[in-house]
Amino acid sequence: MTKELTYLTIDRQEHLSREDFIQNYLKPKRPVVMRSFAGSWPATQKWTYDYLKAGCGQVEVPLYSEAFANSDNDYLDSTQSMAFGDYLDLIQQGPTPLRMFLFNVFKHMPQLREDFSFPDLGVTFLKNHPFLFVGGQDAYVDIHYDLDHSHVFLTQMTGTKRVVLYDSADRRKLYQHPFTVSCNIDFRNPDLARYPKLKELQGYECILEPGDTIFIPSRWWHFIEYSTAGISLTLRALPESWTERAAGLTSIMKLKVMDQYLGKMIGEKKWYGIKEDWAHARARRA
Ligand SMILES: O=C(O)CCC(=O)C(=O)O
Incomplete structure (x- = not known):
């Protein structure tokens, strides 16, 4: 196995106006790290481990561990559960x-909604x-x-994480499994002998520090690695066009209905193997 992939650094902006965001990042669908997005949020100071533990430490939460790569796990499958406080x-x-x-978390601590806001960025x-x-240190998505x-x-x-991104157009060369939004590649140490098309792609990366917000455009692929234990909040926004929104709904149907149905019919392991072979065939043609 070789580790030869190199990445371009994702743009970082201290102060990004609504207009600059729309012109330079939203419209062309380019990722960016912003400091100004959460600049005025009390949450960045207030949401410590102790504060969250005091608010909902008793709640039983689903936990996820490594890997749907190299397995037939779906990225939405949890592996165990624990009291939130014990997990923290x-x-x-x-x-x-x-x-x-x-x-x-807002179901259990609705007061947290007062600690952040939705900036006006045209979305x-x-x-x-x-x-x-x-996540804990060394956890990854x-x-x-x-x-x-x-x-x-x-x-x-709190904490820091590394984010690796690929453009949505790269899906074939990322060996996307049909009927899913994922593939079988372990980006901690990508196997370039098995997935040679990866060498033709240009990925992007950054390290997120407390107070940073990364904009990940619709359908961009992301791999996330926790460099330290940490907490983050994601806000989500609809893609601009109705066609893209409809495609989002179709995608949910495909993954949640078709993939699971075929997995049950054919057998999970066998279906996973078929998708992996199919992904290789599509990558060869890409
Ligand atoms: O930061 C994480 O743990 C995962 C974030 C993620 O995958 C997402 O927001 O889609």
């Missing part, structure tokens, strides 16, 4: 692959769907894009 203690004690994904935010992501095709604004509250 665990990640402060040392590295762990366990992480939380799409946690609706339609899905205001009922802010989510918390929490395999590369995928978001099922509903929404734009993602991910703000780092």
